Amino acid sequence: MNKTRRLAILSRLRANDPNPTTELVYTTPFELLIAVLLSAQATDVSVNKATVKLFPVANTPAAMLSLGVEGVKGYIKSIGLFNSKAENIIKTCRMLLDHHHGEVPQDRAALEALPGVGRKTANVVLNTAFGWPTIAVDTHIFRVCNRTHFAPGKNVEAVEQKLLQVVPKEFAVNCHHWLILHGRYTCIARKPRCGSCLIEDLCEYKEKVYG
Incomplete structure (x- = not known):
């Protein structure tokens, strides 16, 4: 895809949604970090259902740590992989208190050193909480970038670097x-909604679906 077409796609997406944000519900960088940790292999909807009960009880590293692993599990047991996620949350809270004065660090290396935090999670936190120009590539973005030819790549790392x-x-x-x-609402996996796509005429996907 050439530069002109990419610019047209981005301009159209911006005009349609000038101030987009995550669908995870949060009020602080710490809440966002916990929500993103919980969102691995889970939907934002399921995460929000859990955190709406968890965050009023524990929305700081100290408060979360006081719940302990079993306490956290009680709030997130409806989410996949809740056992390991609860353990990572408690370990992360301890590290935030021990090494970062209880604050979420605005530093990629420090974020990725936290248990359960990989590059994608760090990208989301840096972008959404702190306004960094990072691009976290998940399955939706990987699919959109390859299907449209906006930024094709063999894996998520390649797509991120291309973007x-x-x-x-x-x-x-x-x-x-x-x-x-x-990717979540229009360029969906099984049957893309090309007929109602905002960028259909700019997309280079050869197997478009209508109706």
């Missing part, structure tokens, strides 16, 4: 949200 190369700075902060929402 960082081709997305102009003015679109970089919001690009992650536009692409994930597009």
